[in-house]
Amino acid sequence: MIEADDAIEIENQDELELTAHPHQMGTDTQIRIAKEQSSIFELLRKESRGDLVLAPDFQRKNVWDRKHQSELIESILMGIPIPLIYLFEDEEGIRQIIDGKQRITALKQFKNNKFTLTNLSMLPDLKGKKFDDIAPILQAKLEDYQLHSYVIQPPTPEYVKFNIFERVNRGGINLNKQEMRHALYQGNATTLIQELAESQQFKLATGNGVKPNRMRDRYLVLRFVAFYLLITGQLKDSSIQYKSDVDAFLASVMKYLNTKSSVQLIDNAQKACLYGMEGAYQVLGDEAFRFKSKDGGNRRPVNMGLFEMLVFAFCHIDYTQLDNTKSKLLVNTYKESVDEVGLFSGSIDTTEYVRARFDTAQKITQGLKNA
Structure with missing residues (x-):
C-alpha cells in the first residue's frame, strides 16, 4: 500500500x-516490425559496440538471481528454445532491448566470466564453472545459439511503440x-x-x-x-x-x-x-x-x-x-x-x-x- x-x-x-492508449490508428499509419534472428555472439558484439543498448533496471527486486541466470545457460546448452526478444530501433539504427534485458544481461555476464553456474538440474557436471571453464564445444554451442527477436523500426509512430511496449510488458514486470x-x-x-x-x-x-x-x-x-x-x-x-x-x-x-x-x-x-x-x-x-x-x-x-x-x-x-x-x-x-x-x-x-x-x-x- x-x-x-x-x-x-x-x-x-x-x-x-497499464491502460489502452487513446490514439486510434488511421489507415495511413505505418507500422514496421521485422522478425530477425542472430547468434548470441553477434548480439553481444553489437552491445559491446554500442549498437545495442541495455536499458537501466526499473525495479531492482526483479533482477534475476544466479539461479535464474544459471537455468538460462543450462537451457541454451540443452537446445531448449527461449522466449522472443523485443527491440526498438531508432532513426540512427541504435537498438534498445525492451523485453529480454535479463536474458541478455545474464548471457553477457556469463560470457565475461562474472559468475559460476549453480543449481543445475540437468547438467550437474557444469556446476561451479564459469564460461572459460566449460568445454570449447559447449562454448561454441552457447555463442552460436540463435536468438529470435522482433524489431520495431522507424517510421513506426511513437504512440504505437508505446502501445506495443505496454502489451509486451503486461505479462511481465508491469511497468x-x-x-x-x-x-x-x-x-x-x-x-x-x-x-x-x-x-x-x-x-x-x-x-x-x-x-x-x-x-x-x-x-x-x-x-x-x-x-x-x-x-x-x-x-x-x-x-x-x-x-x-x-x-x-x-x-x-x-x-x-x-x-x-x-x-x-x-x-x-x-x-x-x-x-x-x-x-x-x-x-x-x-x-x-x-x-x-x-x-x-x-x-x-x-x-x-x-x-x-x-x-x-x-x-x-x-x-x-x-x-x-x-x-x-x-x-x-x-x-x-x-x-x-x-x-x-x-x-x-x-x-x-x-x-x-x-x-x-x-x-x-x-x-x-x-x-
Whole structure:
C-alpha cells in the first residue's frame, strides 16, 4: 500500500496501471516490425559496440538471481528454445532491448566470466564453472545459439511503440508509464529529469514526500519541464502540440530533448525548474505543493497540478525580493481557491484544464510582483 507521503495526488494514479492508449490508428499509419534472428555472439558484439543498448533496471527486486541466470545457460546448452526478444530501433539504427534485458544481461555476464553456474538440474557436471571453464564445444554451442527477436523500426509512430511496449510488458514486470518512457527515451531527457528529481531543491520543496520508487519523482519533474517548454514557446521549432494526450506529449518532448534540442534549451529548463522549486520552498516551506488538510484529516500528498503551477509561477520571479509574509498569504489564497473549485481533481490533462492551470500560475506571478 502506498503511504500518503509516498503518493502524488490525482492524475498520476493512472500511472500505476497499464491502460489502452487513446490514439486510434488511421489507415495511413505505418507500422514496421521485422522478425530477425542472430547468434548470441553477434548480439553481444553489437552491445559491446554500442549498437545495442541495455536499458537501466526499473525495479531492482526483479533482477534475476544466479539461479535464474544459471537455468538460462543450462537451457541454451540443452537446445531448449527461449522466449522472443523485443527491440526498438531508432532513426540512427541504435537498438534498445525492451523485453529480454535479463536474458541478455545474464548471457553477457556469463560470457565475461562474472559468475559460476549453480543449481543445475540437468547438467550437474557444469556446476561451479564459469564460461572459460566449460568445454570449447559447449562454448561454441552457447555463442552460436540463435536468438529470435522482433524489431520495431522507424517510421513506426511513437504512440504505437508505446502501445506495443505496454502489451509486451503486461505479462511481465508491469511497468508503469513513466518507467516505460524511461526505457524508450534514454538520453538527455532521462539525464535531465533524473538530476532534477535527485536535486536538493526537489527534496526540500516536496518535504521528501515523493519517493523515487516507480519513478513518481521523475514523472513529476518531467511534466513540469514539458509544460514549461510548451507554455514558454521554447518548442516552437518543433511540431509538438498539446491535444489532451499527456502520454503522447511527454514522449514527444523527451524524444525532442534527446535528438533535436540545443544544450541551451535543456539548461533553461533545468534552471527554471530548480529556481522555481527553490522559490516555492523559500516562501511556502515544505508544504508548498500540498493542499491544506480537510477537517483536521491526514496530511495530504504532494499534488501534481499544484507542483506544476507553483514551480512555473516562482520560476518567473525574483523570490529574494519578496515580502514572504504577504507572498505566502497571496499564494495560499490561490491554493485554497483552486482546491475549493476542484481545479486539480479528476482528469487534469485536458487542454482546458492545462490552460487554466498555467493561466492561474501567471496570475500568481503577477500578484507576487505587485505584492
